[in-house]
Amino acid sequence: MSQRQSKSEAAGNRESERRRTILRAAIDVFARKGYHGCRIADVAREAGVAYGLVYHYFKNKDELLETVVETGWSGFVSRMRAVAEDEGNSLEQKVRGIADVAFEAYRVDPRAVKVLILEVARSPAGTQVVSRQQAYLDTIRMAADMFARAQATGELRADLDPMLCASLLFGAIELGLTAFVSGLMEDRSPEALERAKLQIAESFLRGVIPGAATSAEAAWKQEKVSSGTRPKAGKRS
């Protein structure tokens, strides 16, 4: 921090350093105490900045949350869309890809993901600002379209409702991540994350793909063997 950074010149791209400090602090505080459970003063303190400055960069508390969420969510969605709408991918690849995107986001910035899960996916709806709610629902709809297309090509069982498939996939990913966020999974190592990601994708795919054994299945068995003794499961006989 604190290289003077050409005040008068350029700086157009360089979004104020301070602003970003505040944004970062907001993520951390929101993750720790939740949006409603914290005051602006907390964010300011965390950022090491005067109370009033927060209002210099953000219209109000809600815009602060909105900004945090918008940036995080749009990144996630665009990555996910790229995977879901690339028709070079099989359904299986798409599902795996989506799980990848979600878990990678968590690996990179767990606290930001926590905020997204808490304040977007699980926002108390109702009177709540519609935009967040809407963004989430739109994402599910996008996935539902993906599944509908997969049904047309026979990659997905015809007897399933695409919308419900989408809900299920997101439910699985969301609660999977929540298990980490909430501390239900004690082992939070990258390997544990990787294992969880695989289990989620595998289970989901086995559940919705036509026919009995999938290539996923084979790949999984392969993986299991090649990685030597599995670290966790299977200690009860």
Next chain:
Amino acid sequence: MSQRQSKSEAAGNRESERRRTILRAAIDVFARKGYHGCRIADVAREAGVAYGLVYHYFKNKDELLETVVETGWSGFVSRMRAVAEDEGNSLEQKVRGIADVAFEAYRVDPRAVKVLILEVARSPAGTQVVSRQQAYLDTIRMAADMFARAQATGELRADLDPMLCASLLFGAIELGLTAFVSGLMEDRSPEALERAKLQIAESFLRGVIPGAATSAEAAWKQEKVSSGTRPKAGKRS
């Protein structure tokens, strides 16, 4: 205090009518605007009761929510526990049973379920009162135990993490219900609910049960045929 009730006669079992009116109103209002998004005045108005009376029956706003949640959740949990811990049931029956319990609860009182999902399952954690958070996590742990036992008897793939299985099952049910609560599913008829419940249980089971085809599978196909033309799937353009 106040086991007085039964002013003139009998009524011993009859928990104050008023109290229940208020509780009911609280459920409706919480479902509509969320706990944080409503004031006590809203609850009082909905109940057609004076503001102060709410405080006559409940210590404070939080106890009101606590009571709503406690009653609803404990009912759900005990039903679920009965299913999950009845060792006469196969894993498949247990999973189906749990889905039954959840969806039946929704059918009977959607708004109460909405509140539970919003304020228990998806509460912003953090500084939040721990009890709700805890109740939810405990329930997941209970399911995890169920899956661990199923692994011991070979009813569940050995390569899966029981805790993750539990999270996945709840994720599937929760988001499945959320799809209805949030209006993603336009068709909210009892039949649509029933279909969703089946799809969730089927998909989940196919995903986690050892071997390729399950009895679930057979039963499902059976069901499909005997019920004539499937009501919904397959008319996508």
Next chain:
DNA sequence: TCCCCGGCTGATTGGCGAATCAACCGGCCG
């Protein structure tokens, strides 16, 4: 009849925290 008592009422209070604002600082330009 009158009084007592518990359920009930709703205006009032108190505290909290979002949002404002007047003043301050230090660089830069004329």
Next chain:
DNA sequence: CGGCCGGTTGATTCGCCAATCAGCCGGGGA
């Protein structure tokens, strides 16, 4: 050097809402 200006500060204001409380009402008992 002096005045301007954008970024920065934090005490102050203001509205909102949970929680209180003084008192009302109606029935039942003496």
